[in-house]
Amino acid sequence: MTTMMERPTPTSGDAPKVGIIRHLNVFTAFAVGALTAIIVWRLSLALLPADSESAPLFTREDKITLLSMIGWFVGFMTGIGALVAPFRWVMGKDLSHDENMFLAGKDMGTKRYFRYTTDHKVVGIQYLVITMVIFGIGGILAMLIRANLGTPEGGWIHPQAYNSIVGTHGIIMIVGTIIMVTGPFGNYIMPIMIGARDMAFPRLNALSFWLIVAAAIPLIWGQFIGGISTGWSAYNPLAGQAPLGMNGYIMFICIFALSTMVAGANITTTVVRMRAKGMTWNRTPIFIYGVVASVALALPAFPVFFLSQVMSGMDRALGTSFYDTARGGSGWLYENLFWIMGHPEVYVILIPAVAALMEMAPVFTRRPLFSFNVAVMGIAGICGLSVLVWAHHMYISGWAPLLNAPFMLTTELISIPTGMLFLVLIGTLWRGRLWMTVPTMSIFALLWNFMIGGVTGIYLSDVPADAFLHGSMYVTAHFHYTLMGAGLTGALAALVYWFPKMTGRMLDKKLSWISFWLVQIGFNVAFIGMFLVGLQGQPRRVEAYAAIFNKGNLVTSIGAATIMTGMLVLLAAVIGSWRSGVKAPMNPWQAKSLEWTVPNPVPLENFETLPVVTEDVYGYGRKN
Amino acid sequence: MNKRIFAALATVVLGFGVIAGIGTYVAAAKNDPGVTVAEAADSYTAPDGTVYPQVKLSLNVYPNSLFGGHHGAGGGAHPDYVSYGLGGPNGEVLSDAQTGTNFQVPAHTAVTITVYQYDSGETLNNDYFAHVRGTADGKATFVQRWDTKAKSNASTEQQITNIPADMVGHTFTIHGISDKKSQLFVSVPLMMSNDEEVGAAEEEGGYTQFPTKTTFTFITGDEGEYVWNCEFPCGDGTIARFGAAMSTMGYMSGHFIVKG
Numbered sequence: 001m002t003t004m005m006e007r008p009t010p011t012s013g014d015a016p017k018v019g020i021i022r023h024l025n026v027f028t029a030f031a032v033g034a035l036t037a038i039i040v041w042r043l044s045l046a047l048l049p050a051d052s053e054s055a056p057l058f059t060r061e062d063k064i065t066l067l068s069m070i071g072w073f074v075g076f077m078t079g080i081g082a083l084v085a086p087f088r089w090v091m092g093k094d095l096s097h098d099e100n101m102f103l104a105g106k107d108m109g110t111k112r113y114f115r116y117t118t119d120h121k122v123v124g125i126q127y128l129v130i131t132m133v134i135f136g137i138g139g140i141l142a143m144l145i146r147a148n149l150g151t152p153e154g155g156w157i158h159p160q161a162y163n164s165i166v167g168t169h170g171i172i173m174i175v176g177t178i179i180m181v182t183g184p185f186g187n188y189i190m191p192i193m194i195g196a197r198d199m200a201f202p203r204l205n206a207l208s209f210w211l212i213v214a215a216a217i218p219l220i221w222g223q224f225i226g227g228i229s230t231g232w233s234a235y236n237p238l239a240g241q242a243p244l245g246m247n248g249y250i251m252f253i254c255i256f257a258l259s260t261m262v263a264g265a266n267i268t269t270t271v272v273r274m275r276a277k278g279m280t281w282n283r284t285p286i287f288i289y290g291v292v293a294s295v296a297l298a299l300p301a302f303p304v305f306f307l308s309q310v311m312s313g314m315d316r317a318l319g320t321s322f323y324d325t326a327r328g329g330s331g332w333l334y335e336n337l338f339w340i341m342g343h344p345e346v347y348v349i350l351i352p353a354v355a356a357l358m359e360m361a362p363v364f365t366r367r368p369l370f371s372f373n374v375a376v377m378g379i380a381g382i383c384g385l386s387v388l389v390w391a392h393h394m395y396i397s398g399w400a401p402l403l404n405a406p407f408m409l410t411t412e413l414i415s416i417p418t419g420m421l422f423l424v425l426i427g428t429l430w431r432g433r434l435w436m437t438v439p440t441m442s443i444f445a446l447l448w449n450f451m452i453g454g455v456t457g458i459y460l461s462d463v464p465a466d467a468f469l470h471g472s473m474y475v476t477a478h479f480h481y482t483l484m485g486a487g488l489t490g491a492l493a494a495l496v497y498w499f500p501k502m503t504g505r506m507l508d509k510k511l512s513w514i515s516f517w518l519v520q521i522g523f524n525v526a527f528i529g530m531f532l533v534g535l536q537g538q539p540r541r542v543e544a545y546a547a548i549f550n551k552g553n554l555v556t557s558i559g560a561a562t563i564m565t566g567m568l569v570l571l572a573a574v575i576g577s578w579r580s581g582v583k584a585p586m587n588p589w590q591a592k593s594l595e596w597t598v599p600n601p602v603p604l605e606n607f608e609t610l611p612v613v614t615e616d617v618y619g620y621g622r623k624n
Numbered sequence: 625m626n627k628r629i630f631a632a633l634a635t636v637v638l639g640f641g642v643i644a645g646i647g648t649y650v651a652a653a654k655n656d657p658g659v660t661v662a663e664a665a666d667s668y669t670a671p672d673g674t675v676y677p678q679v680k681l682s683l684n685v686y687p688n689s690l691f692g693g694h695h696g697a698g699g700g701a702h703p704d705y706v707s708y709g710l711g712g713p714n715g716e717v718l719s720d721a722q723t724g725t726n727f728q729v730p731a732h733t734a735v736t737i738t739v740y741q742y743d744s745g746e747t748l749n750n751d752y753f754a755h756v757r758g759t760a761d762g763k764a765t766f767v768q769r770w771d772t773k774a775k776s777n778a779s780t781e782q783q784i785t786n787i788p789a790d791m792v793g794h795t796f797t798i799h800g801i802s803d804k805k806s807q808l809f810v811s812v813p814l815m816m817s818n819d820e821e822v823g824a825a826e827e828e829g830g831y832t833q834f835p836t837k838t839t840f841t842f843i844t845g846d847e848g849e850y851v852w853n854c855e856f857p858c859g860d861g862t863i864a865r866f867g868a869a870m871s872t873m874g875y876m877s878g879h880f881i882v883k884g
Binding site: 140143144147156157158159160161165226229240241242243508510511514544546564565568569571572573575576 | 631634635639646651653872
C-alpha cells in the first residue's frame, strides 16, 4: 500500500497557523524531560524486580538509572518539538508552509535561539554559545585539577571527586573541540560560503544541536551519583565496575554520537549537492574541504563509539559480558572500538581548524593559497591514514604485539600529509604582504604549537619510546599541544575572522590581542612544564605526586591560570563586542569568498539570487 | 580606564571567583572520614628477638553501613555498602566513631591489628589473598567465633598461615608501594562469619553475635603513605563485583600512613 503525503501549501490570511510548535521551546523541553525522567524513575522503582542474593550480577540500580536517563532524553526531544514533524509523517502529513517558516525563525527575534529553529544561521549561533559554555565548564574543571596539583600531596579535593573531574574535563573538552569549528562555522558560514540558501536537511540541523543539549544533562546528572572515575576513555571492565555516574557517560556519548552522525550526513549532503553554480571542486574553498573531511571521518567513527557504549550499558544493566573476560568477553574489544573512534577523532578536531587557517592565510597575505591541490591531498591523506592508526594507543596493552610495527608505520606515515598542510601554510605566508591580525598570528601560533605536538607525537608512535612514555604526563602534554595548541588556536582565529559576519559587529581588537598573547604564552608555559614532568616520569591522572615533580607542576599551574585569564578576557571581548561593538562592514577583510558578499545581518534566505561562481576564490593579486 | 578593559578585568575576577567557589564546594563535599591514630601498647618482641615499640588498632567489618560511624547516622549515602569501621577493643560496634578507614602509625614500630569480621563471604578470585603475607611471624591469630556479649572466645584460638579460598569474608591488604621510597606489603585474609547467623542478624537490623576475630602484627619501615583495601570482590553490583563499595574510598579501602 502506498500512502500519499499531503503537499504543504501556503495558508491564506494574516495569522500563521503553526499549531503546537508555537508553544514548544527550551523551557518546555526541560520541563517535559524532567517530568518524564521522574515518571520513568518512579515506575522503574516500582516495577523492576530486586536483585536476588544468588544473582551473579547486581544491575537493578543501573537499569533504573539508564531508563530514567532515556526517559529524560525522549521527554526533552518531545518538549523541544523534535518529534512534531516525524509524528506528522507517521500520520501521512507534513508541516505546513507557515510551520516551516516558524521553524526557520522568521520574524521571531531572539526567541528563535531558544526554539527548535532550522535556520542554519541560528543553529550556528546556538553551536557557538554552547561551545563557549562547554569550554567554560571544561576550563573550570581544568583549574580545579591544577589547584589540586598545586602541592605534591594533593588532597584538596577527594581522590574520587578528583578522578571524576579529570574524566569529565577530558570528555567535555573532546566534545567541545569536536564541535568548535564544524558546529558554529560549519553551520553558519559553510552554506553561505558554497552559495546555498540553507543546509540540505534543516530539521536535521536543528536536531543535531538539540541532541547535544539533551546529552549534557545525563553527564551532569552522573556527577551526583558517583561521577566518572575512569578518565575520558572509560575503559572496560573498569567502567563496568564504576559507580552509577558511569551511566551518565554512556548516555552522553550515545546521544552525542547520534548528533554527530546526523550533522555529518547533513553537512556532507549539503556540500556535495548544494554548491553554487560554477563552484567546481577546484573552486570550492579549502575550509569546505576541511569541514567535509572532518564529518566524513566522524561518520564511520561515531557509530562505533555509539556501539561501544551501548555494549557497555548492556554489560552494566542487562548482565551481558561483552567486556567481562571472566565470562567470555574482552577488555581489548572495548579498547579497539574506542580507539577506532578515538584516533580519527583527533583529525575530526584538527582538520577543520587547520583548514580554517588555510582559508584565512590568503586573505591576510593577499596571496593565492599556496598549492591548493597539495592542501586537498594533505587532507585526503590524513583522512585515509587516520583510520589505520588506532592501535598505537594499545602498544602496551598486550593486544596483538605483532601488529605494533604496522601501526607504528602508519602512524609515522601520517606525518607526511600533515607536513603537506604545514607546507601550504608556510608557502602562503612566504613573501606575502602580511596584514597583522589575530588570525594571522594564529597561523604562526599553530605552526609552532602543532610542530611541538607533531614531533612529540612521533616519539609516542615509536613502540620502544612509547613503552617508556606511555601513561605519563608527556602524553597529556602532547595531545594538548595538538588539540588545544593547534585545534583551539584555529578555532579562536575562526571566531575573530567570522565574528563580523555572524554578529554584525567587529570583535574588540585590543582585547582579542591581549587574549591571544595570554592564551598562547600561558599555553606554552603550562604544557612545556607538563612535558618536563612527563619526561621525569610523572604518571598522568594522579591526584598526588612525588616531590621531585613539584617545580614542573607549579610552572604548569601558573601557565594554566594564564590561559584561563586569557580566555576570560576573550569572553569579555565577545560579550562586549556582540552587545555594543563597532558595526562591521559587509566585507571587513576584503575577502573573496561568498559569505562576504551578503549583507549584515544575513537575510533569512542568504542570497536574493543564488550566486554563480566564475573565478578562483583565492585569486588575490591575480588578474582574472 | 577604558570601559571595555574594565569589563574584561571584572570578567577575569568574576571567572576566578566562580572557580574558587566551585572548588571550595567540591573540596567541602569530600566527606573525608579523617585519620585514626593507633594507640600505643606494650612493646613487641619479634621472632628474631628484636624488641619494637607497639601500637594497636581494632577494626570491624560489617555487611552494610548501617552501623553509622564515619558514614553518619543511618549509614549515610550508601547504607547497603559493606564497610570497614573503627571498632571497640572487644569488637563493639562504634556507631559514633568519626573516623574509620584512614590510619596513622609510627615508623619502625610493631603494629597489631585486630579485625572482627561480621560479614559472610564467598570464594576469592585469586587465592593468593587467602594466605597471610607480610606479618612479623608470617602468621595470624584466628578465632572462628568471638562472642561479643561474653567478650570471649566461643571457639578455639589458632595460628593460621592461610584460610580456604572459598571461605573468605574480606581481606586487609596494604599495597606495597608508598608515596616515598619505603615499602610495606601486608595481606591478611579474614574468614567469613556463619552465613545463616549473618543473615538472621541482618533481618533483625543488627549484626551477628559471633563474628570471626583475626589478629596480626607487622613491622613498619620508614615513613610513607600507603593505600590499603580489601581484595575480596565484595562491591555489590557490576562486573566482577569490584564496583560500588569496592571503588568508593572510605568503605573497603583507605590510607595507611606511617609517620613519626
